[in-house]
Amino acid sequence: MRRILIVGCSGSGKTTLAIAIAKRLAIPCIELDALHWGPGWSPRPSFAADVESHTRAPSWVTDGNYATVRELLWSRADTVIWLDLPRLVVEWQVVCRSLVRWVEREEMWNGCVEPSPLGWGDPEHPVRWAWEKHAEYRECYQARFADPAWEHLSRIRLRSRERVRQFLDGQ
Numbered sequence: 001m002r003r004i005l006i007v008g009c010s011g012s013g014k015t016t017l018a019i020a021i022a023k024r025l026a027i028p029c030i031e032l033d034a035l036h037w038g039p040g041w042s043p044r045p046s047f048a049a050d051v052e053s054h055t056r057a058p059s060w061v062t063d064g065n066y067a068t069v070r071e072l073l074w075s076r077a078d079t080v081i082w083l084d085l086p087r088l089v090v091e092w093q094v095v096c097r098s099l100v101r102w103v104e105r106e107e108m109w110n111g112c113v114e115p116s117p118l119g120w121g122d123p124e125h126p127v128r129w130a131w132e133k134h135a136e137y138r139e140c141y142q143a144r145f146a147d148p149a150w151e152h153l154s155r156i157r158l159r160s161r162e163r164v165r166q167f168l169d170g171q
Contacts, residue, residue: 011094
């Protein structure tokens with residue numbers, strides 16, 4: 001595992017796992033949200049080019065599902081880890097994460113901060129996005145994991161927080 005892509009629904013723990021793996025393997029962690037979001041939650045025009053540039057390196061771990069760079073990442077990865085946690089677990093995690101970020105006014109990327117819980121009903125907010133996209137991501141990644149076109153990749157599907165812990169313990 002030298003070029004690792006972590007996919008899954010918003011709030012499933014992709015970034016947390018990516019950071020942990022990067023530390024254990026002493027390889028760079030590329031956080032796609034940090035490359036994608038500019039000030040005021042505006043998409044950065046250089047996103048795809050930045051991802052292309054960062055993933056030329058011989059080793060990295062990254063997290064995310066951005067359709068604009070999906071094929072690039074899958075073609076460059078040697079390992080794909082799918083965090084396929086139950087919907088209620090994911091929703092609990094994303095609500096807790098969003099609440100902590102909002103209370104602490106934590107800056108995430110390029111000056112972006114968590115909006116008030118009053119804005120969590122926005123279709124683009126991770127709390128709503130995670131709920132509405134969970135089944136879609138599961139269908140998408142089930143198909144990709146079964147597709148012979150990706151059989152050259154090491155594909156790891158983790159379905160519980162316990163399995164994620166076991167996986168990390170094995171690293």
